[in-house]
Amino acid sequence: MSAPLLQVRDLATHFFMREGVAKAVDGVSFELGQGEILGLVGESGSGKSVTGYSLLGLVDPPGRIVAGSIKLNGQELVGLPQAELRRMRGRRMAMVFQDPMTTLNPVLTVATQIKYAIGAHESVSAKAGRARAIDVLTRVGIPDAAARLDDYPHQFSGGMRQRVAIAIALLNRPDMIVADEPTTALDVSIQAQILAEMKSLVRDLGTALIWISHDLAAVSALAGRIMVMYAGRIVEYGPTAAVLRAPRHPYTRGLLDSLPMRAEPGQELAQIPGAPPSLAALPPGCPFHPRCPSADAICQTAPATTASGGRGWRCHHPLLDGAA
Amino acid sequence: MSEPFIAVDAVSKRFDPRVSLGDQIAGALGGAVERRYVRAVDGVSLEVAPGEVLGLVGESGCGKSTLGRMIAGILPPTSGAVRVAGKPVMSPGRHPRKQTTRVQMVFQDPYASLDPRMRVGDIVAEGPLVHRLVTKADARAYVANWLTMVGLDAGAAQRYPHQFSGGQRQRIAVARALAMRPDALVCDEPVASLDVSIQAQVLNLFLRLRRELGLTMLFISHHLGVVRHVSDRVAIMYLGRIVEIGGANAIYSNPLHPYTKALLASVPQLQLEDGSDVAFAPIQGELPSPLSPPPGCHFHLRCPFAEARCRVDIPDLRPAGDGRWAACHLFEKIAKTV
Numbered sequence: 001m002s003a004p005l006l007q008v009r010d011l012a013t014h015f016f017m018r019e020g021v022a023k024a025v026d027g028v029s030f031e032l033g034q035g036e037i038l039g040l041v042g043e044s045g046s047g048k049s050v051t052g053y054s055l056l057g058l059v060d061p062p063g064r065i066v067a068g069s070i071k072l073n074g075q076e077l078v079g080l081p082q083a084e085l086r087r088m089r090g091r092r093m094a095m096v097f098q099d100p101m102t103t104l105n106p107v108l109t110v111a112t113q114i115k116y117a118i119g120a121h122e123s124v125s126a127k128a129g130r131a132r133a134i135d136v137l138t139r140v141g142i143p144d145a146a147a148r149l150d151d152y153p154h155q156f157s158g159g160m161r162q163r164v165a166i167a168i169a170l171l172n173r174p175d176m177i178v179a180d181e182p183t184t185a186l187d188v189s190i191q192a193q194i195l196a197e198m199k200s201l202v203r204d205l206g207t208a209l210i211w212i213s214h215d216l217a218a219v220s221a222l223a224g225r226i227m228v229m230y231a232g233r234i235v236e237y238g239p240t241a242a243v244l245r246a247p248r249h250p251y252t253r254g255l256l257d258s259l260p261m262r263a264e265p266g267q268e269l270a271q272i273p274g275a276p277p278s279l280a281a282l283p284p285g286c287p288f289h290p291r292c293p294s295a296d297a298i299c300q301t302a303p304a305t306t307a308s309g310g311r312g313w314r315c316h317h318p319l320l321d322g323a324a
Numbered sequence: 325m326s327e328p329f330i331a332v333d334a335v336s337k338r339f340d341p342r343v344s345l346g347d348q349i350a351g352a353l354g355g356a357v358e359r360r361y362v363r364a365v366d367g368v369s370l371e372v373a374p375g376e377v378l379g380l381v382g383e384s385g386c387g388k389s390t391l392g393r394m395i396a397g398i399l400p401p402t403s404g405a406v407r408v409a410g411k412p413v414m415s416p417g418r419h420p421r422k423q424t425t426r427v428q429m430v431f432q433d434p435y436a437s438l439d440p441r442m443r444v445g446d447i448v449a450e451g452p453l454v455h456r457l458v459t460k461a462d463a464r465a466y467v468a469n470w471l472t473m474v475g476l477d478a479g480a481a482q483r484y485p486h487q488f489s490g491g492q493r494q495r496i497a498v499a500r501a502l503a504m505r506p507d508a509l510v511c512d513e514p515v516a517s518l519d520v521s522i523q524a525q526v527l528n529l530f531l532r533l534r535r536e537l538g539l540t541m542l543f544i545s546h547h548l549g550v551v552r553h554v555s556d557r558v559a560i561m562y563l564g565r566i567v568e569i570g571g572a573n574a575i576y577s578n579p580l581h582p583y584t585k586a587l588l589a590s591v592p593q594l595q596l597e598d599g600s601d602v603a604f605a606p607i608q609g610e611l612p613s614p615l616s617p618p619p620g621c622h623f624h625l626r627c628p629f630a631e632a633r634c635r636v637d638i639p640d641l642r643p644a645g646d647g648r649w650a651a652c653h654l655f656e657k658i659a660k661t662v
Contacts, residue, residue: 275521
């Protein structure tokens with residue numbers, strides 16, 4: 001295998017607040033291949049979004065990257081000056097956010113916003129810029145793109161707005177796109193359209209994609225590999241189908257079992273007791289142990305990652321064949 | 325069928341846009357002013373039997389929340405009537421008021437539905453005190469009882485909503501509704517804002533309450549998996565109308581209406597096979613604007629089976645056997661071809 005596109009080593013992003021230090025990302029390592037789709041799942045507060053922001057250098061105070069390394073095509077991103085990161089964002093890496101109403105500027109037409117996004121990295125003629133905008137909007141499935149170009153964001157539906165945001169991310173053909181819950185705010189029928197388009201787009205363009213989501217089913221339909229995050233750490237990773245078929249970590253098992261679609265209708269769902277811990281006051285050792293059915297004394301010490309055959313897990317008591 | 329607990333009869337809700345001053349003047353002077361209405365709910369009839377859970381599914385803007393609010397008696401219908409236990413849920417007249425406590429509502433966002441400046445105990449006790457379901461002297465024990473019922477400890481009464489997580493707040497909202505001793509709950513997306521693991525806890529709570537208290541429920545959600553899990557029967561809404569209604573198992577295993585089919589096909593399934601390359605079959609197009617819904621069957625623009633009459637005739641809900649109904653001109657024909 002050729003060198004990976006993205007190499008993340010021991011990344012730690014902490015937020016320094018009056019109440020204490022929130023370790024939103026704490027020792028995350030992974031790799032992303034060229035053109036690969038990687039799913040990053042977890043509940044709110046697991047650190048999945050902050051991981052995505054860290055990759056693009058978008059963490060704002062009181063948060064900052066306190067340790068670790070992020071290499072894109074061999075180039076170290078941690079510690080790069082903002083001006084340098086700005087030059088890379090949009091051209092080599094891009095982000096799609098959850099809410100397209102807040103990412104698009106409401107007082108500028110789509111054409112203007114696309115023009116700025118192109119102009120940030122290269123100078124093209126107005127005519128060529130317009131042609132490229134029409135091309136990219138058509139690609140993401142906006143009908144009659146030439147006519148819609150001069151519309152404002154509020155004139156688009158939620159799904160169409162998210163398509164515009166995706167089009168802007170694709171504009172400069174980045175090597176990598178980080179998408180943070182991009183379909184969560186959308187209806188099921190529109191989500192299915194966007195999942196289908198995203199999948200074929202990244203395949204056609206060879207763009208790598210990190211898909212951040214809490215929806216295991218959507219990730220399983222899209223991503224070849226999956227990482228499960230809990231309390232700032234990756235607790236399990238591996239090929240998506242293998243992980244979901246036979247999870248090693250009790251948290252992954254618990255997430256799967258709490259899905260209504262996997263239970264007999266009307267029957268009690270297997271629930272994970274308690275709630276995710278506060279990132280500012282993590283329990284000692286394995287952060288999942290207060291909610292874990294297999295926990296014992298040894299779980300008071302933090303488990304190391306066990307890696308085997310492309311899969312890995314962070315647990316003292318991994319499940320065999322995914323059994324509970 | 326026994327007497328329904330909730331009976332909804334040809335209920336419609338029309339929202340009138342505000343008319344600008346200019347248009348008002350133009351109208352007064354005899355000018356032609358175009359007024360467009362949103363028919364959020366358009367002639368919906370349904371019944372819920374005592375102790376039954378009816379799931380109400382649809383995409384945003386289909387009118388499911390508006391229908392839920394009319395059933396809960398907090399929004400007067402433009403026409404038609406809602407009866408709960410045989411009595412109209414709202415008083416007649418120009419300023420209708422809710423006139424029963426037998427149906428209560430649980431809202432989607434437990435951050436917005438609880439007053440942040442009230443203690444949990446006061447939030448839960450307020451309604452029962454006003455309606456004299458409990459005396460001031462007994463209120464504390466009464467509140468403790470309902471908090472315990474929803475899985476919180478009685479000490480929660482002394483605290484404020486911000487001291488609780490999302491899942492716990494939703495339990496508080498449920499305790500507030502139950503403290504009114506309703507026979508029916510209208511739950512509008514009660515788990516949509518919760519994480520997966522917390523969602524399972526709250527769904528289990530609803531299942532247990534239903535078992536222990538024999539509650540009748542209208543369970544509104546856009547999440548097809550959640551609705552299937554809790555519902556006996558399911559109604560599917562599209563642009564203000566019910567397009568299909570029937571037993572949950574029957575609808576999920578054999579949907580009749582093309583919209584139901586497409587909606588179910590859009591839900592991503594958990595893929596457990598290596599290298600499975602999922603072919604999505606998304607519904608084409610978008611939800612039309614409720615300001616100008618297409619004539620005939622509202623779904624015809626996106627329907628792969630649509631024929632000439634679908635563009636003209638509004639399909640009625642027709643019986644399809646086994647207590648199922650579908651509003652499609654062609655469902656028998658489609659069932660034969662597929």
